[in-house]
Amino acid sequence: MNNGIATDSKNDSVDFLEYLPEKSLDNLNSQEIDLMNLGFLKTKQGYFYQDLSANNPLFEMVLIIWPGGTGSQAHDHGNCLSLSTIIPFGQTPNLTAKLHKIFQGQFFPDGEKTLKPGEFDVVLPFQVHEIDNPNQEAVMTLHVYIPRRK
Numbered sequence: 001m002n003n004g005i006a007t008d009s010k011n012d013s014v015d016f017l018e019y020l021p022e023k024s025l026d027n028l029n030s031q032e033i034d035l036m037n038l039g040f041l042k043t044k045q046g047y048f049y050q051d052l053s054a055n056n057p058l059f060e061m062v063l064i065i066w067p068g069g070t071g072s073q074a075h076d077h078g079n080c081l082s083l084s085t086i087i088p089f090g091q092t093p094n095l096t097a098k099l100h101k102i103f104q105g106q107f108f109p110d111g112e113k114t115l116k117p118g119e120f121d122v123v124l125p126f127q128v129h130e131i132d133n134p135n136q137e138a139v140m141t142l143h144v145y146i147p148r149r150k
């Protein structure tokens with residue numbers, strides 16, 4: 001039946017999320033993909049981010065690409081609760097989340113945990129943390145902040 005929608009029954013079983021992003025991240029590591037041209041902004045620390053939530057007043061959703069060896073600085077999200085997950089692409093490696101405590105206005109290391117692809121990490125309001133990609137491969141993460149960060 002032709003309902004005007006193009007279909008390709010041979011590809012019905014293809015998991016495009018597993019296929020396409022793995023290819024994209026390989027291209028990122030070999031500098032073949034221009035993230036800025038795709039709407040990503042580059043940070044001083046070398047990772048790329050894009051706001052997907054279009055200034056929605058209720059929450060903020062951000063896609064981040066961490067090239068190998070990049071990481072954030074220690075930071076908190078003010079009064080926001082955040083949920084983060086690594087988007088799994090084939091053999092996506094883990095990231096490291098370092099936790100910090102604050103004493104007299106200074107940050108001190110307070111343990112770390114491993115973030116695994118497909119799992120959710122919760123960062124509580126005013127919790128200080130940092131994310132590092134110690135791998136050679138790039139890693140993509142999705143972050144939701146409720147409410148929006150200021």
Ligand SMILES: [Fe+2]
Pocket residue numbers: 075076077123129
């Ligand atoms: Fe954060």
